[in-house]
Amino acid sequence: MITPTTDPRPADFADVRATNLAVVLRFVREQAPCSRADIAASTGLNKATVSSLVTDLIDRRLVRETGLTENRVGRPATMLVLDGSPYAAIGIEVNVDYVTAVAVDLAGERLLSWRRSFSGAAGTAAQAMATVAGIVRRVATRMAKEERQILGLTVGVPGLIDADGTVRIAPNLGWRDADLCGDLTRALRDPGFPVQVDNDANLAALAEYRFGPHAGTANLVYLTGEIGVGAGIILDGRLRRGGQGYGGEIGHIQLDPFGAECRCGRLGCLEAVAGIGAVLEHAAISPAEVEVELDEVVRLARAGDARTLALLSSVGHNLGKGVALMANLLNPEVVILGGYYVPLAPWLLPSVETETRGRTIAPDAGGCRVVASTLGYGAAALGGAARVLDSVDSGRLPRVS
Amino acid sequence: MITPTTDPRPADFADVRATNLAVVLRFVREQAPCSRADIAASTGLNKATVSSLVTDLIDRRLVRETGLTENRVGRPATMLVLDGSPYAAIGIEVNVDYVTAVAVDLAGERLLSWRRSFSGAAGTAAQAMATVAGIVRRVATRMAKEERQILGLTVGVPGLIDADGTVRIAPNLGWRDADLCGDLTRALRDPGFPVQVDNDANLAALAEYRFGPHAGTANLVYLTGEIGVGAGIILDGRLRRGGQGYGGEIGHIQLDPFGAECRCGRLGCLEAVAGIGAVLEHAAISPAEVEVELDEVVRLARAGDARTLALLSSVGHNLGKGVALMANLLNPEVVILGGYYVPLAPWLLPSVETETRGRTIAPDAGGCRVVASTLGYGAAALGGAARVLDSVDSGRLPRVS
DNA sequence: TTAGTTAGTCTTACAGCCAAACAAATTGGC
DNA sequence: GCCAATTTGTTTGGCTGTAAGACTAACTAA
Numbered sequence: 001m002i003t004p005t006t007d008p009r010p011a012d013f014a015d016v017r018a019t020n021l022a023v024v025l026r027f028v029r030e031q032a033p034c035s036r037a038d039i040a041a042s043t044g045l046n047k048a049t050v051s052s053l054v055t056d057l058i059d060r061r062l063v064r065e066t067g068l069t070e071n072r073v074g075r076p077a078t079m080l081v082l083d084g085s086p087y088a089a090i091g092i093e094v095n096v097d098y099v100t101a102v103a104v105d106l107a108g109e110r111l112l113s114w115r116r117s118f119s120g121a122a123g124t125a126a127q128a129m130a131t132v133a134g135i136v137r138r139v140a141t142r143m144a145k146e147e148r149q150i151l152g153l154t155v156g157v158p159g160l161i162d163a164d165g166t167v168r169i170a171p172n173l174g175w176r177d178a179d180l181c182g183d184l185t186r187a188l189r190d191p192g193f194p195v196q197v198d199n200d201a202n203l204a205a206l207a208e209y210r211f212g213p214h215a216g217t218a219n220l221v222y223l224t225g226e227i228g229v230g231a232g233i234i235l236d237g238r239l240r241r242g243g244q245g246y247g248g249e250i251g252h253i254q255l256d257p258f259g260a261e262c263r264c265g266r267l268g269c270l271e272a273v274a275g276i277g278a279v280l281e282h283a284a285i286s287p288a289e290v291e292v293e294l295d296e297v298v299r300l301a302r303a304g305d306a307r308t309l310a311l312l313s314s315v316g317h318n319l320g321k322g323v324a325l326m327a328n329l330l331n332p333e334v335v336i337l338g339g340y341y342v343p344l345a346p347w348l349l350p351s352v353e354t355e356t357r358g359r360t361i362a363p364d365a366g367g368c369r370v371v372a373s374t375l376g377y378g379a380a381a382l383g384g385a386a387r388v389l390d391s392v393d394s395g396r397l398p399r400v401s
Numbered sequence: 402m403i404t405p406t407t408d409p410r411p412a413d414f415a416d417v418r419a420t421n422l423a424v425v426l427r428f429v430r431e432q433a434p435c436s437r438a439d440i441a442a443s444t445g446l447n448k449a450t451v452s453s454l455v456t457d458l459i460d461r462r463l464v465r466e467t468g469l470t471e472n473r474v475g476r477p478a479t480m481l482v483l484d485g486s487p488y489a490a491i492g493i494e495v496n497v498d499y500v501t502a503v504a505v506d507l508a509g510e511r512l513l514s515w516r517r518s519f520s521g522a523a524g525t526a527a528q529a530m531a532t533v534a535g536i537v538r539r540v541a542t543r544m545a546k547e548e549r550q551i552l553g554l555t556v557g558v559p560g561l562i563d564a565d566g567t568v569r570i571a572p573n574l575g576w577r578d579a580d581l582c583g584d585l586t587r588a589l590r591d592p593g594f595p596v597q598v599d600n601d602a603n604l605a606a607l608a609e610y611r612f613g614p615h616a617g618t619a620n621l622v623y624l625t626g627e628i629g630v631g632a633g634i635i636l637d638g639r640l641r642r643g644g645q646g647y648g649g650e651i652g653h654i655q656l657d658p659f660g661a662e663c664r665c666g667r668l669g670c671l672e673a674v675a676g677i678g679a680v681l682e683h684a685a686i687s688p689a690e691v692e693v694e695l696d697e698v699v700r701l702a703r704a705g706d707a708r709t710l711a712l713l714s715s716v717g718h719n720l721g722k723g724v725a726l727m728a729n730l731l732n733p734e735v736v737i738l739g740g741y742y743v744p745l746a747p748w749l750l751p752s753v754e755t756e757t758r759g760r761t762i763a764p765d766a767g768g769c770r771v772v773a774s775t776l777g778y779g780a781a782a783l784g785g786a787a788r789v790l791d792s793v794d795s796g797r798l799p800r801v802s
Numbered sequence: 803t804t805a806g807t808t809a810g811t812c813t814t815a816c817a818g819c820c821a822a823a824c825a826a827a828t829t830g831g832c
Numbered sequence: 833g834c835c836a837a838t839t840t841g842t843t844t845g846g847c848t849g850t851a852a853g854a855c856t857a858a859c860t861a862a
Contacts, residue, residue, distance in 0.1 A: 013849080017819095
């Protein structure tokens, strides 16, 4: 059954076909290796229909037959797996001091993972765009060598991104009203694949939704733990961006009217009292410095340094206020702490949880769990690739090559 | 085109038919009166298909032919309108001191609107359920007299409602773990129509989404202004309830760690500093008392009483903090203030808007407008009926009678 | 009266799902 | 070794529902 929708567009047979192709593709992704009979039994589709759909997917080189089953009563089944080899999805994260590029195949296998230092804040958006375009071209060359068709590219940027991919404001990069999506498409000169731009927290949430240990959790929030703090909000299985695409801006919500001054000039913003800056001794400039200082904080915490433990507890309590806010408003099943929060999680999580439970009106915090991300620093880039795979999964299959 | 979905269920022809029937039905609802040719031209469906779909809708008595167009070149068109007469959707709101019942026809025309005083907090959930069942029976009798088939019933309750319609906690009613939905269905003895239970703020949001001046705004938040404050959150055109259905609980989010004590025991909850209780001189018990006191506040404000104006401004600023929170996190296009906020809106809105703009990171508050509801006190009950109509609109058409 | 225009139906074609029959390939009992 | 049982996957025929285009109907305007 098609999900009830308020979409004004009517449906026809092509939609039925596209829907069912996507259903089979997703099933193979999740259950591989599996047989046509398995698919028919689990999805409720007719065996004949499944055969037809699978043939189609094989023609498109999205799925591939592998060996047969053995040692079983009855005719052995030909097993199906995702065909990883002919396609690639690219995700890129532009940050203040580095650019991360990730390519994955259909099955989500990492094909490459580049990280390159970069002075985003120093240059203009145009310069950054040129750098990104260069990286994309190198990735594209590499994929061409492997004879892979690129399904799409998504660029993650920390800032407010319009629905049409314009970077409205990226404070840490110093960009304003940059048509990154359009410029990049032009710079790549008819790339032959769709180019999209999205907020970094949104993409990281998508990465968790597809690749993380809580993959498939329909209501999930990702909190970036950089100098800035942003949220990627997934409700009912989809990213929710709000009217103009500016949702998830939790960083400058006031937690304490008498709290520390924030970079934005206001007092007691979540970023100021629970951002990574609140943990560091000095105002660090480069991520290299942040990481060095962070290592030192972790060392002190491990050693049981009272002042450090008190600091982390305090930051955890503040962070918990922010998490409670979301638990009350959105009632997610899980809140995932990312970025620099990850190494600090052992000391942050207890106070975060205490605070969350204490401030949530639903019993047991509405079933909301708080965990540290396991995807590492490349989460947003990975999420960019995930967004490309999402569009394939929801029916936009690539043309036969 | 079917909306891209991650729904695991495959599609078949029945889904195509249901989708297209719903498309035509919604078109007639929005554009009535209109001709088959209009529908074909606007939806992209084939003329023959539209004829077939319309015939089906007429057979189901959802649509009806009305007169012909005149004074135009070409063959006159037979115009179509929604057939209001054979169906009814019922919404009921249970509150601390009153029960509201509303019935509407397919087109949303009000068929009846009852308000009855009620001592919800005094009795048990079972007693309340019996009262509600009695009201439903009376409504059903009335509808039967008009020869209307009841499409469904939704009951709104202020509290935490599970996904399956169990009232987990309704603090103001003193209910816990009441299977209202199941009990009501049993009390009505095979009513022949679906019974649902939902949170009152959620239903009020649905009412605004369908019947309010901002109907159709895909990202919309409704704030109830009763003794308690709750939010109904619509994102991307659908109510978002979160994992367990406990979303929208904004009332006990702490705005000021040193603020007034809340009924829940915490300090500076939104409810305590921006709820209607913060406006009133005395702790009022019954809504009748609240309304009397509120009239007095409005009178004083109109007369320019300095203390009253300062009080309302202060409450407005606090409320603005809460609205800013949602503007940052969810980026809705509009936030609608309901309940007792409505009469106070002229004095609240200026400070709410100032605060919202000042605290939102996106420029111009991300395009978020704050307005007072125009649907009156029955919003939640009306929303209950709206929820029933929603399920019809998304393809669950009633059987032919 | 005739040409032009628009509405709605009828006929035919086609796409795609389903059910059931059937062919294929294996295990296991006798 | 052979046959029954079992399971897989394909083939065939039927059904549903949309699309395209011819056709009929009903009107205006010249």
